[in-house]
Amino acid sequence: MTVRRSPLHSIISDMKEKFREMELELVQLREVHGAVQKTDPTPVEEDYRKEIAMLKEExxxxxxxxxxxxxxxxxxxxxxxxxxxxxxxxxxxxxxxxxxxxxxxxxxxxxxxxxxTPPPTTTAINPGSAPPPDSNSQTQPQSVLLMDSNGKFVDEKKLFPRRNVTKIWCPNTQKALELLCEEQLASPSHIIIHTGTNDLRAQQERVDTALVNVAEKASSNFPNSKIILSTLLLCSDFHPDTIRHINARVARDCALKPNVYLAQHPTLNLNSLYDHVVFIFAKTLKDTTAPAHCSNPVDTP
CATH class of the missing domain: 1.20.5 (Single alpha-helices involved in coiled-coils or other helix-helix interfaces)
Incomplete structure:
Protein backbone atom coordinates (compact mmCIF):
# COMPACT_ATOMS: atom_id res chain seq x y z
CA MET A 1 0.00 0.00 0.00
CA THR A 2 1.53 3.28 -1.09
CA VAL A 3 1.24 6.47 0.99
CA ARG A 4 0.21 9.52 -0.88
CA ARG A 5 2.24 12.65 -0.13
CA SER A 6 0.30 15.80 0.46
CA PRO A 7 1.14 18.91 -1.52
CA LEU A 8 2.42 20.62 1.65
CA HIS A 9 4.98 17.92 2.25
CA SER A 10 6.13 18.24 -1.30
CA ILE A 11 6.63 21.96 -0.96
CA ILE A 12 8.60 21.56 2.28
CA SER A 13 10.81 18.96 0.73
CA ASP A 14 11.53 21.22 -2.24
CA MET A 15 12.39 24.10 0.03
CA LYS A 16 14.82 22.01 2.07
CA GLU A 17 16.54 20.94 -1.09
CA LYS A 18 16.88 24.54 -2.22
CA PHE A 19 18.31 25.54 1.19
CA ARG A 20 20.97 22.89 0.90
CA GLU A 21 21.91 24.17 -2.52
CA MET A 22 22.09 27.74 -1.21
CA GLU A 23 24.33 26.65 1.67
CA LEU A 24 26.69 25.04 -0.77
CA GLU A 25 26.80 28.20 -2.88
CA LEU A 26 27.45 30.31 0.27
CA VAL A 27 30.34 28.10 1.26
CA GLN A 28 31.80 28.44 -2.19
CA LEU A 29 31.40 32.26 -2.11
CA ARG A 30 33.21 32.42 1.21
CA GLU A 31 36.07 30.38 -0.16
CA VAL A 32 36.29 32.57 -3.22
CA HIS A 33 36.21 35.76 -1.07
CA GLY A 34 38.98 34.45 1.17
CA ALA A 35 41.11 33.62 -1.79
CA VAL A 36 40.60 37.12 -3.22
CA GLN A 37 41.69 38.77 0.05
CA LYS A 38 44.89 36.75 0.09
CA THR A 39 45.86 37.89 -3.37
CA ASP A 40 47.96 41.11 -3.93
CA PRO A 41 46.04 44.42 -4.05
CA THR A 42 45.35 45.96 -7.36
CA PRO A 43 47.08 49.25 -8.38
CA VAL A 44 43.85 51.15 -7.71
CA GLU A 45 43.59 49.74 -4.21
CA GLU A 46 47.23 50.60 -3.58
CA ASP A 47 46.61 54.22 -4.69
CA TYR A 48 43.64 54.44 -2.35
CA ARG A 49 45.72 53.17 0.54
CA LYS A 50 48.44 55.76 -0.15
CA GLU A 51 45.90 58.59 -0.33
CA ILE A 52 44.36 57.44 2.95
CA ALA A 53 47.81 57.41 4.58
CA MET A 54 48.55 60.91 3.26
CA LEU A 55 45.20 62.13 4.55
CA LYS A 56 45.98 60.71 7.96
CA GLU A 57 49.35 62.52 8.01
CA GLU A 58 47.74 65.81 6.94
CA THR A 117 53.86 139.93 51.10
CA PRO A 118 55.36 143.21 52.38
CA PRO A 119 57.26 142.90 55.64
CA PRO A 120 55.40 143.92 58.82
CA THR A 121 56.17 147.16 60.58
CA THR A 122 58.06 145.22 63.20
CA THR A 123 60.71 142.57 62.90
CA ALA A 124 59.24 139.29 61.62
CA ILE A 125 60.29 135.95 63.01
CA ASN A 126 62.10 133.66 60.63
CA PRO A 127 60.96 130.09 61.49
CA GLY A 128 64.50 128.79 60.93
CA SER A 129 66.34 131.47 62.90
CA ALA A 130 67.21 131.68 66.57
CA PRO A 131 64.88 133.60 68.94
CA PRO A 132 65.70 137.26 69.63
CA PRO A 133 67.58 138.07 72.81
CA ASP A 134 65.54 138.62 75.96
CA SER A 135 67.11 142.05 76.48
CA ASN A 136 65.29 143.37 73.41
CA SER A 137 61.76 142.24 74.24
CA GLN A 138 60.25 145.09 72.18
CA THR A 139 61.09 143.20 68.96
CA GLN A 140 59.25 140.09 70.07
CA PRO A 141 55.79 139.76 68.51
CA GLN A 142 52.83 140.15 70.83
CA SER A 143 50.63 138.14 68.46
CA VAL A 144 51.58 135.43 65.98
CA LEU A 145 49.38 134.19 63.12
CA LEU A 146 50.10 130.74 61.71
CA MET A 147 48.13 130.73 58.45
CA ASP A 148 47.69 128.54 55.38
CA SER A 149 46.50 129.91 52.01
CA ASN A 150 43.09 130.87 53.46
CA GLY A 151 44.84 133.60 55.44
CA LYS A 152 47.10 135.00 52.75
CA PHE A 153 44.78 137.99 52.15
CA VAL A 154 44.33 138.73 55.86
CA ASP A 155 46.21 141.95 56.60
CA GLU A 156 47.65 141.44 60.08
CA LYS A 157 48.42 145.17 60.41
CA LYS A 158 44.76 146.05 59.92
CA LEU A 159 43.65 143.13 62.03
CA PHE A 160 45.62 144.31 65.10
CA PRO A 161 46.91 147.81 64.23
CA ARG A 162 48.23 148.60 67.72
CA ARG A 163 50.14 145.41 68.31
CA ASN A 164 53.39 143.91 67.17
CA VAL A 165 52.04 141.13 64.89
CA THR A 166 53.79 138.51 62.81
CA LYS A 167 52.13 136.27 60.23
CA ILE A 168 53.93 133.02 59.33
CA TRP A 169 52.96 130.76 56.45
CA CYS A 170 51.83 127.41 57.84
CA PRO A 171 50.54 125.15 55.02
CA ASN A 172 49.65 122.10 57.16
CA THR A 173 49.41 120.73 60.69
CA GLN A 174 52.88 119.19 60.54
CA LYS A 175 54.41 122.63 59.92
CA ALA A 176 52.36 124.01 62.81
CA LEU A 177 53.80 121.39 65.16
CA GLU A 178 57.31 122.35 64.05
CA LEU A 179 56.68 126.07 64.68
CA LEU A 180 55.02 125.78 68.08
CA CYS A 181 58.07 126.28 70.28
CA GLU A 182 59.74 129.27 71.91
CA GLU A 183 62.77 128.94 69.64
CA GLN A 184 60.51 129.78 66.70
CA LEU A 185 57.83 132.08 68.15
CA ALA A 186 59.45 133.52 71.31
CA SER A 187 56.71 134.24 73.91
CA PRO A 188 53.69 135.86 72.26
CA SER A 189 50.57 136.65 74.27
CA HIS A 190 48.29 135.43 71.46
CA ILE A 191 48.77 132.64 68.91
CA ILE A 192 46.18 132.39 66.14
CA ILE A 193 46.27 129.16 64.13
CA HIS A 194 44.41 128.41 60.92
CA THR A 195 45.66 125.33 59.05
CA GLY A 196 44.59 121.79 58.14
CA THR A 197 42.82 122.32 54.82
CA ASN A 198 45.79 120.94 52.88
CA ASP A 199 45.75 117.82 55.09
CA LEU A 200 42.24 116.84 53.99
CA ARG A 201 43.25 115.05 50.81
CA ALA A 202 45.76 112.80 52.57
CA GLN A 203 44.14 112.37 55.98
CA GLN A 204 40.41 112.86 55.28
CA GLU A 205 38.45 112.86 58.56
CA ARG A 206 41.61 112.11 60.56
CA VAL A 207 42.44 115.82 60.28
CA ASP A 208 40.52 116.39 63.53
CA THR A 209 43.16 114.39 65.42
CA ALA A 210 45.96 116.41 63.80
CA LEU A 211 44.28 119.72 64.76
CA VAL A 212 43.73 118.57 68.35
CA ASN A 213 47.43 117.63 68.53
CA VAL A 214 48.31 121.14 67.36
CA ALA A 215 46.07 122.67 70.04
CA GLU A 216 47.55 120.43 72.74
CA LYS A 217 51.13 121.31 71.82
CA ALA A 218 50.33 125.03 71.67
CA SER A 219 48.60 124.88 75.05
CA SER A 220 51.46 122.90 76.60
CA ASN A 221 54.35 124.94 75.21
CA PHE A 222 52.64 128.33 75.73
CA PRO A 223 50.55 127.98 78.90
CA ASN A 224 50.44 131.75 79.44
CA SER A 225 49.38 132.56 75.88
CA LYS A 226 45.86 132.70 74.49
CA ILE A 227 45.60 130.08 71.76
CA ILE A 228 42.98 130.73 69.07
CA LEU A 229 42.37 127.68 66.88
CA SER A 230 40.36 128.46 63.75
CA THR A 231 38.09 125.70 62.44
CA LEU A 232 38.20 124.58 58.81
CA LEU A 233 36.38 126.55 56.13
CA LEU A 234 34.07 124.81 53.70
CA CYS A 235 35.69 124.04 50.34
CA SER A 236 34.38 122.69 47.04
CA ASP A 237 36.75 119.70 46.98
CA PHE A 238 35.14 118.01 49.99
CA HIS A 239 31.59 117.40 51.14
CA PRO A 240 30.39 120.03 53.65
CA ASP A 241 29.36 117.30 56.10
CA THR A 242 32.95 116.04 56.21
CA ILE A 243 34.20 119.52 57.21
CA ARG A 244 31.39 119.96 59.77
CA HIS A 245 32.10 116.59 61.40
CA ILE A 246 35.79 117.43 61.71
CA ASN A 247 35.03 120.84 63.24
CA ALA A 248 32.55 119.31 65.69
CA ARG A 249 35.09 116.77 66.95
CA VAL A 250 37.77 119.46 67.29
CA ALA A 251 35.36 121.64 69.30
CA ARG A 252 34.51 118.71 71.58
CA ASP A 253 38.12 117.68 72.23
CA CYS A 254 39.37 121.25 72.81
CA ALA A 255 36.52 122.32 75.08
CA LEU A 256 38.35 121.54 78.35
CA LYS A 257 41.72 123.04 77.42
CA PRO A 258 42.03 126.17 79.57
CA ASN A 259 43.82 128.55 77.20
CA VAL A 260 42.47 127.27 73.85
CA TYR A 261 39.63 129.14 72.14
CA LEU A 262 37.87 128.18 68.93
CA ALA A 263 37.21 130.63 66.12
CA GLN A 264 34.28 129.10 64.25
CA HIS A 265 32.80 130.29 60.95
CA PRO A 266 29.19 129.03 60.72
CA THR A 267 28.01 131.89 58.50
CA LEU A 268 30.49 131.16 55.70
CA ASN A 269 29.49 128.71 52.98
CA LEU A 270 30.37 127.84 49.40
CA ASN A 271 28.00 130.53 48.07
CA SER A 272 29.66 133.38 49.96
CA LEU A 273 31.45 136.00 47.88
CA TYR A 274 35.23 135.91 48.21
CA ASP A 275 35.57 139.45 49.59
CA HIS A 276 32.84 138.64 52.09
CA VAL A 277 34.68 135.47 53.11
CA VAL A 278 37.92 137.37 53.78
CA PHE A 279 36.11 140.04 55.81
CA ILE A 280 34.04 137.61 57.95
CA PHE A 281 37.00 135.27 58.39
CA ALA A 282 39.23 138.08 59.67
CA LYS A 283 36.45 139.53 61.86
CA THR A 284 35.84 136.15 63.51
CA LEU A 285 39.53 135.78 64.29
CA LYS A 286 39.63 139.29 65.79
CA ASP A 287 36.44 138.81 67.83
CA THR A 288 37.66 135.50 69.22
CA THR A 289 41.02 137.00 70.11
CA ALA A 290 39.50 140.08 71.80
CA PRO A 291 35.77 139.63 72.58
CA ALA A 292 33.74 142.82 72.68
CA HIS A 293 32.74 142.21 76.29
CA CYS A 294 36.35 141.72 77.43
CA SER A 295 37.53 144.45 79.86
CA ASN A 296 41.00 144.41 78.35
CA PRO A 297 40.63 143.95 74.61
CA VAL A 298 43.60 143.34 72.40
CA ASP A 299 42.76 146.27 70.14
CA THR A 300 40.00 148.69 69.55
CA PRO A 301 39.07 149.44 65.97
Whole structure:
Protein backbone atom coordinates (compact mmCIF):
# COMPACT_ATOMS: atom_id res chain seq x y z
CA MET A 1 0.00 0.00 0.00
CA THR A 2 1.53 3.28 -1.09
CA VAL A 3 1.24 6.47 0.99
CA ARG A 4 0.21 9.52 -0.88
CA ARG A 5 2.24 12.65 -0.13
CA SER A 6 0.30 15.80 0.46
CA PRO A 7 1.14 18.91 -1.52
CA LEU A 8 2.42 20.62 1.65
CA HIS A 9 4.98 17.92 2.25
CA SER A 10 6.13 18.24 -1.30
CA ILE A 11 6.63 21.96 -0.96
CA ILE A 12 8.60 21.56 2.28
CA SER A 13 10.81 18.96 0.73
CA ASP A 14 11.53 21.22 -2.24
CA MET A 15 12.39 24.10 0.03
CA LYS A 16 14.82 22.01 2.07
CA GLU A 17 16.54 20.94 -1.09
CA LYS A 18 16.88 24.54 -2.22
CA PHE A 19 18.31 25.54 1.19
CA ARG A 20 20.97 22.89 0.90
CA GLU A 21 21.91 24.17 -2.52
CA MET A 22 22.09 27.74 -1.21
CA GLU A 23 24.33 26.65 1.67
CA LEU A 24 26.69 25.04 -0.77
CA GLU A 25 26.80 28.20 -2.88
CA LEU A 26 27.45 30.31 0.27
CA VAL A 27 30.34 28.10 1.26
CA GLN A 28 31.80 28.44 -2.19
CA LEU A 29 31.40 32.26 -2.11
CA ARG A 30 33.21 32.42 1.21
CA GLU A 31 36.07 30.38 -0.16
CA VAL A 32 36.29 32.57 -3.22
CA HIS A 33 36.21 35.76 -1.07
CA GLY A 34 38.98 34.45 1.17
CA ALA A 35 41.11 33.62 -1.79
CA VAL A 36 40.60 37.12 -3.22
CA GLN A 37 41.69 38.77 0.05
CA LYS A 38 44.89 36.75 0.09
CA THR A 39 45.86 37.89 -3.37
CA ASP A 40 47.96 41.11 -3.93
CA PRO A 41 46.04 44.42 -4.05
CA THR A 42 45.35 45.96 -7.36
CA PRO A 43 47.08 49.25 -8.38
CA VAL A 44 43.85 51.15 -7.71
CA GLU A 45 43.59 49.74 -4.21
CA GLU A 46 47.23 50.60 -3.58
CA ASP A 47 46.61 54.22 -4.69
CA TYR A 48 43.64 54.44 -2.35
CA ARG A 49 45.72 53.17 0.54
CA LYS A 50 48.44 55.76 -0.15
CA GLU A 51 45.90 58.59 -0.33
CA ILE A 52 44.36 57.44 2.95
CA ALA A 53 47.81 57.41 4.58
CA MET A 54 48.55 60.91 3.26
CA LEU A 55 45.20 62.13 4.55
CA LYS A 56 45.98 60.71 7.96
CA GLU A 57 49.35 62.52 8.01
CA GLU A 58 47.74 65.81 6.94
CA UNK A 59 45.11 65.40 9.62
CA UNK A 60 47.81 64.86 12.26
CA UNK A 61 49.67 67.96 11.04
CA UNK A 62 46.48 70.01 11.24
CA UNK A 63 45.90 68.72 14.74
CA UNK A 64 49.43 69.75 15.75
CA UNK A 65 48.95 73.19 14.20
CA UNK A 66 45.70 73.61 16.10
CA UNK A 67 47.46 72.89 19.39
CA UNK A 68 50.18 75.40 18.51
CA UNK A 69 47.60 78.03 17.59
CA UNK A 70 45.81 77.43 20.90
CA UNK A 71 49.07 78.05 22.78
CA UNK A 72 49.69 81.27 20.85
CA UNK A 73 46.10 82.37 21.49
CA UNK A 74 46.59 81.86 25.23
CA UNK A 75 49.73 84.02 25.13
CA UNK A 76 47.91 86.74 23.19
CA UNK A 77 45.03 86.69 25.66
CA UNK A 78 47.43 87.12 28.58
CA UNK A 79 49.18 90.02 26.85
CA UNK A 80 45.80 91.62 26.13
CA UNK A 81 44.82 91.28 29.80
CA UNK A 82 48.08 92.94 30.87
CA UNK A 83 47.53 95.77 28.36
CA UNK A 84 44.03 96.36 29.70
CA UNK A 85 45.36 96.44 33.27
CA UNK A 86 48.08 98.94 32.27
CA UNK A 87 45.47 101.05 30.51
CA UNK A 88 43.26 101.04 33.62
CA UNK A 89 46.16 102.12 35.84
CA UNK A 90 47.14 104.82 33.35
CA UNK A 91 43.55 106.07 33.32
CA UNK A 92 43.47 106.22 37.12
CA UNK A 93 46.77 108.11 37.18
CA UNK A 94 45.41 110.47 34.54
CA UNK A 95 42.44 111.26 36.77
CA UNK A 96 44.79 112.13 39.61
CA UNK A 97 46.94 114.44 37.48
CA UNK A 98 44.49 117.41 37.50
CA UNK A 99 44.26 117.25 41.30
CA UNK A 100 48.06 117.10 41.65
CA UNK A 101 48.44 119.93 39.15
CA UNK A 102 45.93 122.04 41.07
CA UNK A 103 47.69 121.30 44.35
CA UNK A 104 51.07 122.25 42.86
CA UNK A 105 49.56 125.43 41.39
CA UNK A 106 48.05 126.35 44.74
CA UNK A 107 51.35 125.71 46.51
CA UNK A 108 53.16 127.85 43.96
CA UNK A 109 50.64 130.67 44.39
CA UNK A 110 50.99 130.46 48.17
CA UNK A 111 54.78 130.59 47.90
CA UNK A 112 54.61 133.52 45.46
CA UNK A 113 52.15 135.36 47.70
CA UNK A 114 54.41 134.74 50.68
CA UNK A 115 57.38 136.14 48.80
CA UNK A 116 55.39 139.19 47.65
CA THR A 117 53.86 139.93 51.10
CA PRO A 118 55.36 143.21 52.38
CA PRO A 119 57.26 142.90 55.64
CA PRO A 120 55.40 143.92 58.82
CA THR A 121 56.17 147.16 60.58
CA THR A 122 58.06 145.22 63.20
CA THR A 123 60.71 142.57 62.90
CA ALA A 124 59.24 139.29 61.62
CA ILE A 125 60.29 135.95 63.01
CA ASN A 126 62.10 133.66 60.63
CA PRO A 127 60.96 130.09 61.49
CA GLY A 128 64.50 128.79 60.93
CA SER A 129 66.34 131.47 62.90
CA ALA A 130 67.21 131.68 66.57
CA PRO A 131 64.88 133.60 68.94
CA PRO A 132 65.70 137.26 69.63
CA PRO A 133 67.58 138.07 72.81
CA ASP A 134 65.54 138.62 75.96
CA SER A 135 67.11 142.05 76.48
CA ASN A 136 65.29 143.37 73.41
CA SER A 137 61.76 142.24 74.24
CA GLN A 138 60.25 145.09 72.18
CA THR A 139 61.09 143.20 68.96
CA GLN A 140 59.25 140.09 70.07
CA PRO A 141 55.79 139.76 68.51
CA GLN A 142 52.83 140.15 70.83
CA SER A 143 50.63 138.14 68.46
CA VAL A 144 51.58 135.43 65.98
CA LEU A 145 49.38 134.19 63.12
CA LEU A 146 50.10 130.74 61.71
CA MET A 147 48.13 130.73 58.45
CA ASP A 148 47.69 128.54 55.38
CA SER A 149 46.50 129.91 52.01
CA ASN A 150 43.09 130.87 53.46
CA GLY A 151 44.84 133.60 55.44
CA LYS A 152 47.10 135.00 52.75
CA PHE A 153 44.78 137.99 52.15
CA VAL A 154 44.33 138.73 55.86
CA ASP A 155 46.21 141.95 56.60
CA GLU A 156 47.65 141.44 60.08
CA LYS A 157 48.42 145.17 60.41
CA LYS A 158 44.76 146.05 59.92
CA LEU A 159 43.65 143.13 62.03
CA PHE A 160 45.62 144.31 65.10
CA PRO A 161 46.91 147.81 64.23
CA ARG A 162 48.23 148.60 67.72
CA ARG A 163 50.14 145.41 68.31
CA ASN A 164 53.39 143.91 67.17
CA VAL A 165 52.04 141.13 64.89
CA THR A 166 53.79 138.51 62.81
CA LYS A 167 52.13 136.27 60.23
CA ILE A 168 53.93 133.02 59.33
CA TRP A 169 52.96 130.76 56.45
CA CYS A 170 51.83 127.41 57.84
CA PRO A 171 50.54 125.15 55.02
CA ASN A 172 49.65 122.10 57.16
CA THR A 173 49.41 120.73 60.69
CA GLN A 174 52.88 119.19 60.54
CA LYS A 175 54.41 122.63 59.92
CA ALA A 176 52.36 124.01 62.81
CA LEU A 177 53.80 121.39 65.16
CA GLU A 178 57.31 122.35 64.05
CA LEU A 179 56.68 126.07 64.68
CA LEU A 180 55.02 125.78 68.08
CA CYS A 181 58.07 126.28 70.28
CA GLU A 182 59.74 129.27 71.91
CA GLU A 183 62.77 128.94 69.64
CA GLN A 184 60.51 129.78 66.70
CA LEU A 185 57.83 132.08 68.15
CA ALA A 186 59.45 133.52 71.31
CA SER A 187 56.71 134.24 73.91
CA PRO A 188 53.69 135.86 72.26
CA SER A 189 50.57 136.65 74.27
CA HIS A 190 48.29 135.43 71.46
CA ILE A 191 48.77 132.64 68.91
CA ILE A 192 46.18 132.39 66.14
CA ILE A 193 46.27 129.16 64.13
CA HIS A 194 44.41 128.41 60.92
CA THR A 195 45.66 125.33 59.05
CA GLY A 196 44.59 121.79 58.14
CA THR A 197 42.82 122.32 54.82
CA ASN A 198 45.79 120.94 52.88
CA ASP A 199 45.75 117.82 55.09
CA LEU A 200 42.24 116.84 53.99
CA ARG A 201 43.25 115.05 50.81
CA ALA A 202 45.76 112.80 52.57
CA GLN A 203 44.14 112.37 55.98
CA GLN A 204 40.41 112.86 55.28
CA GLU A 205 38.45 112.86 58.56
CA ARG A 206 41.61 112.11 60.56
CA VAL A 207 42.44 115.82 60.28
CA ASP A 208 40.52 116.39 63.53
CA THR A 209 43.16 114.39 65.42
CA ALA A 210 45.96 116.41 63.80
CA LEU A 211 44.28 119.72 64.76
CA VAL A 212 43.73 118.57 68.35
CA ASN A 213 47.43 117.63 68.53
CA VAL A 214 48.31 121.14 67.36
CA ALA A 215 46.07 122.67 70.04
CA GLU A 216 47.55 120.43 72.74
CA LYS A 217 51.13 121.31 71.82
CA ALA A 218 50.33 125.03 71.67
CA SER A 219 48.60 124.88 75.05
CA SER A 220 51.46 122.90 76.60
CA ASN A 221 54.35 124.94 75.21
CA PHE A 222 52.64 128.33 75.73
CA PRO A 223 50.55 127.98 78.90
CA ASN A 224 50.44 131.75 79.44
CA SER A 225 49.38 132.56 75.88
CA LYS A 226 45.86 132.70 74.49
CA ILE A 227 45.60 130.08 71.76
CA ILE A 228 42.98 130.73 69.07
CA LEU A 229 42.37 127.68 66.88
CA SER A 230 40.36 128.46 63.75
CA THR A 231 38.09 125.70 62.44
CA LEU A 232 38.20 124.58 58.81
CA LEU A 233 36.38 126.55 56.13
CA LEU A 234 34.07 124.81 53.70
CA CYS A 235 35.69 124.04 50.34
CA SER A 236 34.38 122.69 47.04
CA ASP A 237 36.75 119.70 46.98
CA PHE A 238 35.14 118.01 49.99
CA HIS A 239 31.59 117.40 51.14
CA PRO A 240 30.39 120.03 53.65
CA ASP A 241 29.36 117.30 56.10
CA THR A 242 32.95 116.04 56.21
CA ILE A 243 34.20 119.52 57.21
CA ARG A 244 31.39 119.96 59.77
CA HIS A 245 32.10 116.59 61.40
CA ILE A 246 35.79 117.43 61.71
CA ASN A 247 35.03 120.84 63.24
CA ALA A 248 32.55 119.31 65.69
CA ARG A 249 35.09 116.77 66.95
CA VAL A 250 37.77 119.46 67.29
CA ALA A 251 35.36 121.64 69.30
CA ARG A 252 34.51 118.71 71.58
CA ASP A 253 38.12 117.68 72.23
CA CYS A 254 39.37 121.25 72.81
CA ALA A 255 36.52 122.32 75.08
CA LEU A 256 38.35 121.54 78.35
CA LYS A 257 41.72 123.04 77.42
CA PRO A 258 42.03 126.17 79.57
CA ASN A 259 43.82 128.55 77.20
CA VAL A 260 42.47 127.27 73.85
CA TYR A 261 39.63 129.14 72.14
CA LEU A 262 37.87 128.18 68.93
CA ALA A 263 37.21 130.63 66.12
CA GLN A 264 34.28 129.10 64.25
CA HIS A 265 32.80 130.29 60.95
CA PRO A 266 29.19 129.03 60.72
CA THR A 267 28.01 131.89 58.50
CA LEU A 268 30.49 131.16 55.70
CA ASN A 269 29.49 128.71 52.98
CA LEU A 270 30.37 127.84 49.40
CA ASN A 271 28.00 130.53 48.07
CA SER A 272 29.66 133.38 49.96
CA LEU A 273 31.45 136.00 47.88
CA TYR A 274 35.23 135.91 48.21
CA ASP A 275 35.57 139.45 49.59
CA HIS A 276 32.84 138.64 52.09
CA VAL A 277 34.68 135.47 53.11
CA VAL A 278 37.92 137.37 53.78
CA PHE A 279 36.11 140.04 55.81
CA ILE A 280 34.04 137.61 57.95
CA PHE A 281 37.00 135.27 58.39
CA ALA A 282 39.23 138.08 59.67
CA LYS A 283 36.45 139.53 61.86
CA THR A 284 35.84 136.15 63.51
CA LEU A 285 39.53 135.78 64.29
CA LYS A 286 39.63 139.29 65.79
CA ASP A 287 36.44 138.81 67.83
CA THR A 288 37.66 135.50 69.22
CA THR A 289 41.02 137.00 70.11
CA ALA A 290 39.50 140.08 71.80
CA PRO A 291 35.77 139.63 72.58
CA ALA A 292 33.74 142.82 72.68
CA HIS A 293 32.74 142.21 76.29
CA CYS A 294 36.35 141.72 77.43
CA SER A 295 37.53 144.45 79.86
CA ASN A 296 41.00 144.41 78.35
CA PRO A 297 40.63 143.95 74.61
CA VAL A 298 43.60 143.34 72.40
CA ASP A 299 42.76 146.27 70.14
CA THR A 300 40.00 148.69 69.55
CA PRO A 301 39.07 149.44 65.97
Missing amino acids: FQELKNQKEEYNKQLSVIREELRELREDRRKTSENGKQLPALKEQLTQTGEEQQSLEQ
